Amino acid sequence: MNHTRLETRWQRWRFVLPALLWTVAFFVVPFVFMVVMSLWHRIGGKIVATWNLDNYSNFFAKPHLIKALLNSIEISLSVTVISLLLAYPLAWIIAERVPVRWQRTALILAVLPFWTSYVVRSYAWLLVLAKQGIVNTFLLDTGIIVEPLAIASSRYATVIGFVHFFVMLLTLTIYANLKQLSPNYARAAADLGAGPWRTFWHVILPLTLPGIMVGAFLTFVLCIGDYITPKILGGSNELVLPQVIMLQIGRRADFPNAAALSILLMMVVTLAYVVCARWLKMERT
Amino acid sequence: MDTRRLTARIAAGLGVMCLFHSGSALAAGSINALVWCDHTDAEFIRPFEEANDVKVNLKEFEGTGAALSILEQSQPGDWDVLIIDGVDVPKLAKDGVLASHPEEALPISDIWPEVLLEQNHKIDGKWYGMTELFGYNTIAYNKDKVDPADMLDMTTLWGDKYKGRMAVYDWHTPMIGLVAMGLGKKTAELGEADLPEIKETLFKLKDNTAQFTDVVASQTALATGEVDILFGGGEWLTGVLSQEMPNLDWVLPKQGGLMWSQSVTTLADAGNPEMALKFMQYILSPEGQARLATSSCYWAMPANMKTGDKLNDQQKAALRWDQQADYLANSQLYPVVDAELDEKMEDLWTEMQQR
Structure with missing residues (x-):
């Protein structure tokens, strides 16, 4: 009896074990090492095990570092909201208005920019938004402006570059959610006298919230961790936290400080997850 | 002979050939260098590789911090040559990271005196590096x-x-x-x-x-x-x-x-110290200097004064070759x-x- 129970338990575990080992080896162990590293210091060119929270208190004592975190949050939130506003209608058009036989083509076209490296894409945007880029040239040639606009090397440029990328991601997650919805929901709402707008607001939108939130969370996480796009398109006129982390490593090999800043960034991401999960009650599904 | 046996013999023969081929590649040797992007120009590297029948494996880095972190994560013998800011040489030399070289192995008298930076490169009477570009x-x-x-x-x-x-x-x-x-x-x-x-x-x-x-x-x-x-x-x-x-x-x-100045150094625990020194000498020679100074990544003034003969007028003008005495003084x-x-x-x- 006991032998059978043990065997059943082992059968359950053996399917989980590879994934568990993978997670422990490539997430838990590095994460613990990073936490430990964040408590150490680089002194006299060497990393010394000092075991204190100085790297964290140092962060909160320096307003320009706090501003880097706030910049990261502001940019990521702006990108998430703008991308959502653009991606939802796009996903809806592809799912509901494009004939079924063309939907695959439409999706491929929508995700086509994914096939390019995001560094190349960022430099391409730089050429579009630069003083002598397509946008300024058009506006100058048509007489709409007399002086070129300073779009490149600004937060606007960073947000534009990010939005271009993440609209595709959100379109995919929302489209998948829309396609799973039975058309009977809309029909039932119409039978009960609801117009198209009311049906969307009270039926379709709530039912597609999981897709929206998964996409929004992914957008926020990927955006807040990126330092390449802000560097290329933002012109380093303001720094986001990942740029500051890279400076600690690249300029001073200060891994302990970089680890502490990374943990703080992870805490923001965790908070974002908690907000998403609680709102959607993901833990109950 | 049946087809299967013939195939097996051909495969075995190819295997032996591969073994000999890889053996000759090993005999030719290789060195591993941590460098800035100017050193990755094929026009600069190829002549040295061909002349010495050696493969130079290059890894680019940006900033001293990045180089130090790569070295910290490496095993002894992984790296042979390191290009680094002149000001960072004394610390690495004192930490035992860099190898020293006899005075006669380096073209000291050919280097612009203002960029020789003896205080950076000569520690306790030993030379640990040499300015290559400035x-x-x-x-x-x-x-x-x-x-x-x-x-x-x-x-x-x-x-x-x-x-x-x-x-x-x-x-x-x-x-x-x-x-x-x-x-x-x-x-x-x-x-x-x-x-x-x-x-x-x-x-x-x-x-x-x-x-x-x-x-x-x-x-x-x-x-x-x-x-x-x-x-x-x-x-x-x-x-x-x-x-x-x-x-x-x-x-x-x-x-x-x-x-600014960048220095060429070799590592104390280099796997191929003789070839590393040869590479250092190539970099500091007028031929190597001219190629490096006008690399496709960025240009810089060669530290060796004799390089002038290897540069054309346009290159000299772009580098302000004739004004260096005034520029160095200021x-x-x-x-x-x-x-x-x-x-x-x-x-x-x-x-x-x-x-």
């Missing part, structure tokens, strides 16, 4: 868009005339040194007491700056016309573009420029500060960017 962090500009006379005075850059038309090289150490020179300070004497005045000037500079750029972005910004001035730029920025874009130029203002070295002051300087720089 140049200036100063002012690079587009002479079609900017009055060249204005560029002779650094303080113009924190006035209003070129507001929004300039980029600043994004590295706190040289740029704070350069601003300090603009304020009449000596970079060698820079201390914490100087920071408030420098901060005030940096904030004015930020108001005029369109963007902060690394090496590649600096070239892009100036070449595409996004900015007209690159504060912190020099021959390393405009030299490589000098043929296609002769309108891009650089100058040392009356306050002078900050001289330049200062990077500030050498302790870790505490370096952190304060970096904080100041970040604070300025976040303003």
